[in-house]
Amino acid sequence: MTVAQGAGRQIGDVILKVDNISLRFGGVKALTDISFDVREHEIRAIIGPNGAGKSSMLNVINGVYTPQEGTITFHGEVRKDMDTHQAAENGIARTFQNIALFTGMTVLDNIMTGRNLKIKSTFIEQAFWFGRARREEIENRKKVEEIIDFLQLQSVRKTPVSRLPYGIKKRVELARALAAEPTMLLLDEPMAGMNVEEKQDMCRFVLDTNDQFGTTIVLIEHDMGVVMDISDRVVVLDYGKKIGDGTPDEVRSNPDVIKAYLGAH
Amino acid sequence: MDIEALKYFATVLAAGLLTGVMYALVALGFVMIYKASGVFNFAQGAMVFFAALTVAGISDKFGVSLWIAVPIGVVVMIVLGFLIERIVLRPLVNQHEITLFMATIGLTFFIEGLAQLLWGSTVRTLDLGIQDVPFKWLIDRTGILISQFDLIAAGICGLLVAALALLFNKTKIGRALRAVADDHQAALTVGIPLHYVWGVVWAVAGFVALVAGLLWGSRNGVQFSLTFVALKALPVLILGGFTSVPGAIVGGLIIGATEKLAEVYIGPFVGGGIEGWFPYVLALLFLLVRPEGLFGEKIIRRI
């Protein structure tokens, strides 16, 4: 067993399954016939060289891109194309490769946006700050404060995100995704561009999230050390094709993967 | 359809097309600036007004002939172009396009105020020595009524477009300009003086505004309504694509022709005055079908 951590969690059944996904932009093939599955509570990594189609894969999973072929099965429901909004309602949250925070808002407001699906009051009730609107605002604020505590963002709570350093921004984005209390979290290079300490922090947060909330995590990462340490299973993509799938140890010894990474022919 | 109705149709169409030439001329100024610096210059109409008023004002106040007033006007417009680049746009480099757009709205007000402060708000006449009478040869042969003035104006526009094409394609500054239009950063790395090129573009746009201003002004009088030409250029650009010179010309002709035809043939049924919004509706309907315009480059958004 490579899964050293996660003593408290039980990897469950398959909750997400993609089958024979192909995605093209005009003549460019971004993904060709990709199939893999993700089990409940596991940490699933997608790795591969630049341009391998990793981000495209995440974009297909939560409906930003529509694949030309293949199906996505989430919680037993088979779809040709995931709708972005449905994905969010079904508990899929994500972060982006190039931080996609709402730059004009404070940290608190950014994280509060993650709770938007929990808010049922109409804008008219909100205009009067009355009854349900006020109650929801306070309740959700409490939940957001828990996440702020969890990710140690207390000191920047009311800072506009545009003033924050890079590493903290990444953490705020994670907080915003967590605020939705997702069942599945898609992380697009959560540790890219970070120094060692920041990476360690981020690793810890990802593992804690997985451990405490039982969130299933699909992550793209370039740092092989990190991937091999924290993930349960790894998918390897190269030029839009799947070339490997399995535990970190299996993937490490897969000759195709070695070839792709070392560039040997 | 009887022959008289057909002749009338041809006359309306011709008048519309010739107005369209004017629109194209104004739109051309927009396209150059947009292509080179990504600025949607709302002030182009104000520049047309400013140029015409300056020439008319100089020739009225100092009693000099247009042979002197026009060259002064050219110099003034070139200086104005460089000044705008230096004072307004350089500090706003890399800002969001909407910010730049709003800055040019501010510029519009400033230029309009300046023009009238310098030369007064009275309507001035501008006589280029071309008579606004029907073109006799054509009316004798075909019965289609076309103003001689409009035809000459169209000829001047054609010459100007040709001259601009030469400038862009055959000269060194033209090459620099095309490089800048393609990619600012890359142009900068190969040593093209970005700000100088932008200054030149604004100066050329100023010159185009002057030509448009002289033609419009001598036809309808130099008055504040010249600035409204800019509002017509907007649908022209949507139709033609923001970055395309041929698009501006074709778009101008289409808008000019259709708005005249609409006014004449649809207008009476709805109370007239539809020229104000008809081009917009046409352009917007077109936009829904083909967002990049007739000749514009396809816009690809990435996340």
Added chain:
Amino acid sequence: MIYREAGQYKTTYVSDSQIFPIAQDRYAVAALLVIAFLLIPLFATQYIFSAILTPFLILALATLGLNILTGYAGQLSLGTAAFMAVGAFGSFNFMTRVDGMPALVAFILGGICAALVGILFGLPSLRIRGFYLAASTLATQFFVLWALSKVPWFTNYSTSGVITTQKVQILGFKFDTPQSEYLLVLAIVAVMALMAKNMVRSNVGRSWMAVRDMDVAAEVIGFRIMRTKLTAFAVSSFYCGVAGALYAYCYLGTVEPEAYSLDLSFRILFMVIIGGVGSILGSFLGAGFIVLLPVALSIIVHYTGLPNSVTSNLELMVFGALIIFFLIVEPHGLARLWQIGKEKLRLWPFPH
């Protein structure tokens, strides 16, 4: 040392979620309301009411409307005056055609008419952005004004096109003096500003800002882009519509399409830029600034002995120059300057 939050501890999220979390701000707003409702009516002259205060408040309301759309939801509009016109004509028609229609209800219904038109003309925003959208709002401006002047039903078949408004009467009280009109406008504006503040600090406000800042991310989080944009158009147009109705009934005294020209749209846009894009307070600062500027300029021109015709041209130049200046130097406008001042004050006299 006066403006300080030290010692004001928030022990609950309820108290931290207050509209003005800092005590001094609460006192200041309360004081401002007391001054506006009680002191000003005692001292101001007729001229100040009808030439400065009332138009200031009405334009501030319209600016607030545009700020919701442009500042908060990021959709540039050049058709503000058209939505105001719809509000004015809507109210006029409800007052004319429905017997015993209360003025306040007519204003609200006028605002709702504007909101519906706003939704209709906001539909293109789902496919187009940037100045394509600006062009479509310009089309709104031209089309609405054209329709209002060409379709006789809207003007109740008036021959001149200029209609005197009905008297405003609420619960038997006639609002026919400049002072009472001011108080009516003030009350409406105060309530609507409070509502705007509530919206922008709630989920709907966050949805606007999210779509403005990063629409793809907003969608992934679960905001519906279409609903969000159209809500912004509706709310914004409602504010503009009510402002337009007040403009006709409490300021001009007439309903006429010409009063809602493109020029007015631009002026309101300037108020947003100078006051502060995406700021409720800024809407008031910007409107105040642009209402007072011509007054100040005419006084200056008067004392320097320049001809009066200079004033209007000078006004255009100063407006234009200020817009450019603010966009370059302080894109967040007067509201940001105010905020910087407050932050300095919070630390003063020990800034380190």
